[in-house]
Amino acid sequence: MDAISRKHVPLICILLFFGFSLLTAEKEIPVTKFGQNVGGPTMTFLYCYSCGYRKAFEDYVNILSEKYPQIKVTGANYNPPGMNMYFSKMIFAIKILLIVVIVSSYDIFGALGQQTPSWWRHLVDNKLYACMMIFFVGNMLEGQLVSSGAFEITLNDVPVWSKLQTGRIPAPQELFQIIDNQLQFGDKIQENPDFVK
Incomplete structure (x- = not known):
């Protein structure tokens, strides 16, 4: 049981960081217009x-x-209209989470008891290329969603x-x-x- 707990510590830390970042996202409070610019x-x-x-x-x-x-x-x-802003924030969070998991070389599939796919090994072996591609593709998708x-x-x-x-x-x-x-x-x-x- 102790070995399993140690094995999952990086995943738990990543999930806690991910959850905390979503909880502390800025909440916009609308400014009231009463009494502003009278006249x-x-x-x-x-x-x-x-x-x-x-x-x-x-x-x-x-x-x-x-x-x-x-x-x-x-x-x-x-x-932006509709759910585009929320989808953009979700893509941002997934992008950061993927980059952190790839840089830390954490084997998600091994932690889940599955065989690690070759494409995941390729991503982990080529960290710089994988992180840059995830970053730029994620930014492109985010920009497309928020562009009104x-x-x-x-x-x-x-x-x-x-x-x-x-x-x-x-x-x-x-x-x-x-x-x-x-x-x-x-x-x-x-x-x-x-x-x-």
Whole structure:
């Protein structure tokens, strides 16, 4: 019994590490909007970080801060739809687990009482090649899952542009026209004189 326990210590350590890393994953707490930016317009950009749209967002921030200094511009990553983010995290965890098992030369099949397949021996014998292939293929799959192609723009929580619907990012002049129309519409709203302040 003691020999079996010693034999399974690396596997138990790997599983504990794997479980702990999943439990301590970041949990996002949404920011409440109450009391933020009272009185001023806010433009929010949600963009696909893996598509390289962060640079476009930064360019728009610079352009908008010059032309519309009264507008607060914020940006964030557009979360992929459905279960894609969870599948991406699962692929990441499996990728790391496989790399750790290969580097440690742990015989999973022997621990399970099975004969070790030749492909597994090949992976363990060629650690560097196997780990690099697992890493790059895993990254490719993760990137494919989280890539949304989004560049969504809202002004005061009202959608004003969607790359997912139009298929393109707006030209600066188009965005200026949209903002001018939205702000002009906002200026036409009259305050209620009977409203208690």
